[in-house]
Amino acid sequence: MKRQTGMTLIVKTITRLTVWLIILYGFYIILHGHLTPGGGFGGGVIIALAFLNVLLAYGREFTDKWLKISFLEKLESLSIILFLLLGITALLAGKLFLENFIGKGHLYHLLSAGTIPVFNIIIGIKVAMSLFLVIWILSGLKLEEGEEA
Numbered sequence: 001m002k003r004q005t006g007m008t009l010i011v012k013t014i015t016r017l018t019v020w021l022i023i024l025y026g027f028y029i030i031l032h033g034h035l036t037p038g039g040g041f042g043g044g045v046i047i048a049l050a051f052l053n054v055l056l057a058y059g060r061e062f063t064d065k066w067l068k069i070s071f072l073e074k075l076e077s078l079s080i081i082l083f084l085l086l087g088i089t090a091l092l093a094g095k096l097f098l099e100n101f102i103g104k105g106h107l108y109h110l111l112s113a114g115t116i117p118v119f120n121i122i123i124g125i126k127v128a129m130s131l132f133l134v135i136w137i138l139s140g141l142k143l144e145e146g147e148e149a
Contacts, residue, residue, distance in 0.1 A: 005059030015057035022050035030124035034113035040120040044127025051132045060139060069136060076129035083122050086115065 006012060026046035033039025055063045063069075086098070093101040100114035 005061060007057050011057050015053050019050050019054055022053065023047055026050065026124070026128070030120050031117065033120040034116045035108065040123025041127050043120070044124040045131060047124070047128035048131035048135070051128075052135055055135070055139060060136075063136075069133075072129050072133060075125060076133060079122050079126040079129065083119070083126070086118060086122070090115075 023046075026043045028043070029038035029046060030040055030043030033043065051063070051067060054066065058066070088097075090099045090101045091097055095101050098115075098119075100116070102114040102118075104114055105112035
């Protein structure tokens with residue numbers, strides 16, 4: 001008989017139904033961070049917690065297949081490169097590093113804050129991937145009784 005990993009069927013079912021809503025809410029927080037409280041950091045934490053929910057409900061093996069951890073590592077590295085490229089683009093546009101080089105839109109519209117929404121998206125990706133990967137690494141550690149980390 002194959003050993004089941006993760007939690008009970010009820011927890012797995014609820015996770016399967018709610019994880020997408022949690023991720024969607026994280027994207028909402030990221031995309032509306034310049035209009036409402038929130039932003040890249042808060043939305044990234046919410047997305048990382050959605051991934052953590054899957055890890056707790058299903059276990060490491062399923063999560064590794066579902067999320068493709070190597071892809072998350074590459075995405076995390078790419079996000080900081082994009083952040084730096086956006087800052088360099090501002091320099092090339094004759095502005096200061098990370099200064100807004102995109103025109104401002106109309107007040108209270110989604111595309112009204114220049115580069116701030118773009119930075120929120122990049123920071124959201126960075127925070128979500130970094131935080132979850134730290135949790136992923138820590139979940140794989142196996143310490144013997146009395147051993148220190």
